[in-house]
Amino acid sequence: xxxxxxILIVGVGGQGTVLASxxxxxxxxxxxxxxKQSEVHGMAQRGGSVVSYVRFADKIFSPMVExxxxxxxxxxxxxxALRWSDYLxxxxxxxxxxxxxxxxxxxxxxxxxxxxxxxxxSSYCQTITVNAIGMAIKLGxxxxxxxxxxxxxxxxxxxxxSIGEKAVIKSVPGRTVEVNLRxxxxxxxxx
Amino acid sequence: xxxxxVKKNIEKGGxxxxxxxxxxxxxxxxxxxxxxxxxxxxxxxxxxEILENIAVYDGINxxxxxxxxxxxxxxxGACFAGERALVAMKHVGVNVAADPLxxxxxTGVNGGFLVVSADDPGMHSSQNExxxxxxxxxMKMPLLEPSDSQEAxxxxxxxxxxxxxxxxxxxxxxxxxIAHSKSLVVLRExxxxxxxxxxxxxxxxxxxxxxxxxxxxxxxxxxxxxxxYLDTFPGNRAEGSGEDFAVITSGIAYQYARxxxxxxxxxxxxxxxxxxxxxxxxxxxxxxxxxxxxxxGEPFLEEQIRAMGVNVVxxxxxxxxxxxxxxxxxEKLLGEKSSSMITSHNLPARPPVLCPGCPHRGIxxxxxxxxDYITTDIGCYTLGTLPPLNAGELCLxxxxxxxxxxxxxxxxxxRKIVATIGDSTFLHxxxxxxxxxxxxxxxxxxxxxxxxxxxxxxxxxxPSTGFTIKNEPTxxxxxxxxxxxxxxxxxxxxxxxxxxxxxxxLRAAIACEETAVVIAKQPCVLINKRMAxxxxxxxxxxxxxxxxxDIGCPAIGNRDGEIFINEVLCNGCAVCTQLxxxxxxxxxxxxx
Numbered sequence: 001x002x003x004x005x006x007i008l009i010v011g012v013g014g015q016g017t018v019l020a021s022x023x024x025x026x027x028x029x030x031x032x033x034x035x036k037q038s039e040v041h042g043m044a045q046r047g048g049s050v051v052s053y054v055r056f057a058d059k060i061f062s063p064m065v066e067x068x069x070x071x072x073x074x075x076x077x078x079x080x081a082l083r084w085s086d087y088l089x090x091x092x093x094x095x096x097x098x099x100x101x102x103x104x105x106x107x108x109x110x111x112x113x114x115x116x117x118x119x120x121x122s123s124y125c126q127t128i129t130v131n132a133i134g135m136a137i138k139l140g141x142x143x144x145x146x147x148x149x150x151x152x153x154x155x156x157x158x159x160x161x162s163i164g165e166k167a168v169i170k171s172v173p174g175r176t177v178e179v180n181l182r183x184x185x186x187x188x189x190x191x
Numbered sequence: 192x193x194x195x196x197v198k199k200n201i202e203k204g205g206x207x208x209x210x211x212x213x214x215x216x217x218x219x220x221x222x223x224x225x226x227x228x229x230x231x232x233x234x235x236x237x238x239x240e241i242l243e244n245i246a247v248y249d250g251i252n253x254x255x256x257x258x259x260x261x262x263x264x265x266x267x268g269a270c271f272a273g274e275r276a277l278v279a280m281k282h283v284g285v286n287v288a289a290d291p292l293x294x295x296x297x298t299g300v301n302g303g304f305l306v307v308s309a310d311d312p313g314m315h316s317s318q319n320e321x322x323x324x325x326x327x328x329x330m331k332m333p334l335l336e337p338s339d340s341q342e343a344x345x346x347x348x349x350x351x352x353x354x355x356x357x358x359x360x361x362x363x364x365x366x367x368x369i370a371h372s373k374s375l376v377v378l379r380e381x382x383x384x385x386x387x388x389x390x391x392x393x394x395x396x397x398x399x400x401x402x403x404x405x406x407x408x409x410x411x412x413x414x415x416x417x418x419x420y421l422d423t424f425p426g427n428r429a430e431g432s433g434e435d436f437a438v439i440t441s442g443i444a445y446q447y448a449r450x451x452x453x454x455x456x457x458x459x460x461x462x463x464x465x466x467x468x469x470x471x472x473x474x475x476x477x478x479x480x481x482x483x484x485x486x487x488g489e490p491f492l493e494e495q496i497r498a499m500g501v502n503v504v505x506x507x508x509x510x511x512x513x514x515x516x517x518x519x520x521x522e523k524l525l526g527e528k529s530s531s532m533i534t535s536h537n538l539p540a541r542p543p544v545l546c547p548g549c550p551h552r553g554i555x556x557x558x559x560x561x562x563d564y565i566t567t568d569i570g571c572y573t574l575g576t577l578p579p580l581n582a583g584e585l586c587l588x589x590x591x592x593x594x595x596x597x598x599x600x601x602x603x604x605x606r607k608i609v610a611t612i613g614d615s616t617f618l619h620x621x622x623x624x625x626x627x628x629x630x631x632x633x634x635x636x637x638x639x640x641x642x643x644x645x646x647x648x649x650x651x652x653x654p655s656t657g658f659t660i661k662n663e664p665t666x667x668x669x670x671x672x673x674x675x676x677x678x679x680x681x682x683x684x685x686x687x688x689x690x691x692x693x694x695x696x697l698r699a700a701i702a703c704e705e706t707a708v709v710i711a712k713q714p715c716v717l718i719n720k721r722m723a724x725x726x727x728x729x730x731x732x733x734x735x736x737x738x739x740x741d742i743g744c745p746a747i748g749n750r751d752g753e754i755f756i757n758e759v760l761c762n763g764c765a766v767c768t769q770l771x772x773x774x775x776x777x778x779x780x781x782x783x
Contacts, residue, residue: 012541022211025211026211029375034375035211035373036372036373037373038373039371040315040316040367047541047544048543049540061447061449062447062516062517063368063373063374064372064447064516066517067518067531068529069518079539086531087531089530090530103539103540103541104541104542104745114538
């Protein structure tokens, strides 16, 4: 694979986007690719807009994805999907979790949470919406949102199922492996 | 040397371990493989994870130092005594540590000495974007700039070897994108390095003028030997054979340049950027008509190359302000505009704010009512200057709040001036300013916001928490005893969540004729998991006066003419209940 796969994982601080990027990187590494992953951490605040970048190919130089270059955006939250959407290239895929987390400025009534985000996104790009939180609750473990979204994303990226499973096994805490594998499989079979 | 042919390694099977590591994790691994025995740091983004990862190795004596200057001095001692030592800090930390570092270049080393400076172009979490490569040149320290995690690890090992070989401390400079980006790294076994013998040598280790004058000369001789070695240094290399552009680059900018220009350019990739490899640059220049210097930040390479009499193109194309990226290079050199489908959404932002339940919030709320001017400092509490609290006038650097308040009070003696500083920052460099206030007969009010941790950088221990970097229990600095020992007689310890007590104490402190210190205690809400409770609005009682919104708590919302509390975000500090005049906020017993 000469051309790099460029992926953005976006969400709100505390949602687990860093773990998700680690699992994608792991899958890429297991498939024999060069891989780079990037995120900014520092401020211990929760609830900020967060982004991480994953790129893989035979050889990767820059760890960053530029505006208009992403093949896929995995959005853990709807508003963040819209915020980062200009990073997507014209044929890119947006995978968006249906969850809404109002920002503080929205909570205090100064700005309202935009309506119709999914409609807006669909008019611009190929959008796959996933009710991951609903599926995770049904599974009995709300914290598997991550693995559900990853199931859909890893399949769409063309990874082998066994590689996706191995990446999850290597990345999540031992006692949660089983439920996360079930979650991965739910997301995998969604498309 | 740094290119990992990963696929081949994996196919070869088990004998080579390749791991995806951040630059900071790779530096820690490098310290381990190079046989570093003492490592010191004060936390600071983007450098913090270096020491956190080094501390995991049993064989490395690691510490959170009170500040960067102390970190360097401790590591110096270890290096003189014969072991390899490493210090890590964010770019502005080098300002604090500059004093011992400048003279260390004069004395040279015994065991290898490496200083890691993590710069923050774009100021993701910093007050300035100083380019610390100038420090290396100013201090006359060899400067290495890795461009990925593999090089970060390799350069730690190499830097320590060169340090011993040329009797010089070595400066390893990374940036946020190196520190926090992960790439594949080949792991090796640690070196079996013998400790060097310490022998008393005052001519080398005591920098009194008569010795320093001689050391000043040997410093130039040592650097000259290094310049000769540089001609064969494998980390400076020409790459590619593209004919459209000839590029000289270093650090993360190398990755951006390769990404943008690919096979269309020829590159001179520099791993060593002070002293510059003059011979390699002249040879490269002789082959090309136009040379582009692609570097992030200041024109550090460009100025030095121009000074050699070699003409280059640089900052007239690429900005010195903020971060560089591959798109900028494509636009400037290839005329390729970025292609984005969607632009300019006016979306609600998610700015950093004080967390729900943050103990600083109530203090600032009361200070706004009782003080004329508030000086603030580096830490989470700098966020108190944002709306709606708007608490604070000045913030410049670690420890500055106390000196700043004292200076203001000299000019505005009739004003109530309050300095605010966290526990870790006070111990870092606030204590000396407090001595100044007392010694020079000043009068200010100091509030120490004691949340028992170093919060902003992600909860590191400090001398007042009672634990070391390895979580070993240790003696705990008693802040009150320390403040009293400085000569302050008016000292209070209060709970930051009790607004009545906060209000009465601050008023009493302000009424004092002399300097007064209030220690407002309450652990950071993110580490205090005991408060598994939340609050809710009793809508029948709520008169919609919106007093509770004055503290800017992210858990309190105002939508469609109604106040509500988000029970998931609420951390149960109960500060809002003390603002409500209508008893409209109560503990939510339905939620645990």
